[in-house]
Amino acid sequence: MTTGVGIIGCGNISAAYLRLAPLFAGLEIRAVADIDLSAAQARADEFGVRASSVDDLLDADDISVIVNLTIPAAHFDVSRRVLEAGKHVYSEKPLVLTLAEGEALRELAAAQFLRVGSAPDTFLGGAHQQARALIDDGAIGRIVGGTAHVMSRGMEHWHPNPDFFFLPGAGPVLDIGPYYITNLIQLLGPIRRVGALTSSASATRTILSEPRRGEEIPVKTPTNIHALLEFANGATVTLGTSWDVKAHRHAPMELYGTDGSLFVPDPNFFGGDLEMAGDDGVINEVDQWAHPFGQPNQDVESANPRANYRMAGLADMVAAIAEDRPQRCSLDLAIHAVDAMTSILEAGERGEFITLSTTCERPAALTPDQAQALLR
Numbered sequence: 001m002t003t004g005v006g007i008i009g010c011g012n013i014s015a016a017y018l019r020l021a022p023l024f025a026g027l028e029i030r031a032v033a034d035i036d037l038s039a040a041q042a043r044a045d046e047f048g049v050r051a052s053s054v055d056d057l058l059d060a061d062d063i064s065v066i067v068n069l070t071i072p073a074a075h076f077d078v079s080r081r082v083l084e085a086g087k088h089v090y091s092e093k094p095l096v097l098t099l100a101e102g103e104a105l106r107e108l109a110a111a112q113f114l115r116v117g118s119a120p121d122t123f124l125g126g127a128h129q130q131a132r133a134l135i136d137d138g139a140i141g142r143i144v145g146g147t148a149h150v151m152s153r154g155m156e157h158w159h160p161n162p163d164f165f166f167l168p169g170a171g172p173v174l175d176i177g178p179y180y181i182t183n184l185i186q187l188l189g190p191i192r193r194v195g196a197l198t199s200s201a202s203a204t205r206t207i208l209s210e211p212r213r214g215e216e217i218p219v220k221t222p223t224n225i226h227a228l229l230e231f232a233n234g235a236t237v238t239l240g241t242s243w244d245v246k247a248h249r250h251a252p253m254e255l256y257g258t259d260g261s262l263f264v265p266d267p268n269f270f271g272g273d274l275e276m277a278g279d280d281g282v283i284n285e286v287d288q289w290a291h292p293f294g295q296p297n298q299d300v301e302s303a304n305p306r307a308n309y310r311m312a313g314l315a316d317m318v319a320a321i322a323e324d325r326p327q328r329c330s331l332d333l334a335i336h337a338v339d340a341m342t343s344i345l346e347a348g349e350r351g352e353f354i355t356l357s358t359t360c361e362r363p364a365a366l367t368p369d370q371a372q373a374l375l376r
Helices: 012-023 037-047 054-059 070-085 101-113 126-136 171-175 179-188 312-323 333-349 369-375
Strands: 003-008 027-033 051-052 063-069 088-091 116-118 141-151 191-199 204-206 214-216 224-231 238-243 255-259 259-263 275-277 283-285
Touching: 003 012, 003 054, 003 312, 012 027, 012 037, 027 037, 027 054, 027 312, 037 051, 051 054, 051 255, 054 070, 063 070, 063 255, 063 312, 070 101, 088 238, 088 312, 101 116, 101 333, 116 312, 116 333, 126 179, 126 255, 126 369, 141 179, 171 179, 171 224, 171 333, 179 191, 179 255, 179 333, 191 333, 214 333, 224 275, 224 333, 312 369
Parallel strands: 003 027, 003 063, 027 051, 063 088, 088 116, 141 238
Antiparallel strands: 141 255, 191 224, 204 214, 224 238, 255 259, 259 275, 275 283
16 A cells, blocks of 8 residues: 655655655655745656645645655644644754644644654764664664764855754754754664753854855754753763864764763765774774665765655554554754754753753664565
8 A cells, every 4th residue: 555645845865855855665655745836846857746736745645655855844844734734744953943842742742643654864874873772782882972963164155045053942952953962863762861061153154155156144053063962771972063064073973881982974874884983992984784774875976975865754653553553753852952953942041950851761663674674
């Protein structure tokens, strides 16, 4: 049985979902919608699906799951409307911008017996699942600490309309942080409490991309965040997220165990090289296992081919509905990540540690065979 899928929001990311959807079994994207009907029609023509108004898509009989690809500020309202229309919803990250919004979706979904899922799904990638397997097998002993860094010059250097990145509800924690925090949760388990120092390098940014080059935009959210995360298992991790850094040499993610260290590639991507050191402190590359979601399928002719399997989280949710099991990109996981991210920002404002009010189970590991089963 094939599940009919619709998309609301026809911006840049919608092309990736539409391009990669044919890789996955059990689902078919049939329609796209946008408040800008011309944008929906352009995407529909590009990928051979039908264009629709938002209202018509919510009413469509051949659609049972809707992917919410609107801007973050609209995520809650659109996902709520999808649930009220009696359909499952899968949202781009972040799921919502406040914990209260997440809890409201949880209550509505439970009342309607519907599923809510959320990106990121990059933690299902081959490199990150191999890291999970190594940790679970005790390859570096008990994890006691770690670091994670995602830092750059900022979005105004390349994005044509970067305004929203610098407004409340965005910034590096809520925009890029979901990849890192979600991966840490799947590797280490839930977070107990967080603390942070937050700042911004300037009150405005100058757009350096076309067509608005030279225009100044306001900065209304911290762009330089240094956080401490204490996990329920006792591990402590330093998280640095910033759009005020011209260059750095920090690795994306390092985890330190009682018997060694594990060096995890950028959780913004599905693949990458894993490295590990044992008691002797010698760092060696880990032989990659044959995981389907670690195989390069993008820019394969270039010097830096990448594995890109966006839609994996949605495919797993569709399969989970059919099999009556928990999905890996779960509502509980997404809400816990939102709790962590918003608490980091609040901790920066208050200057004190904040204990999270939510928790979640680690999502089930995704073995190579289980990943293969999600593909056509």
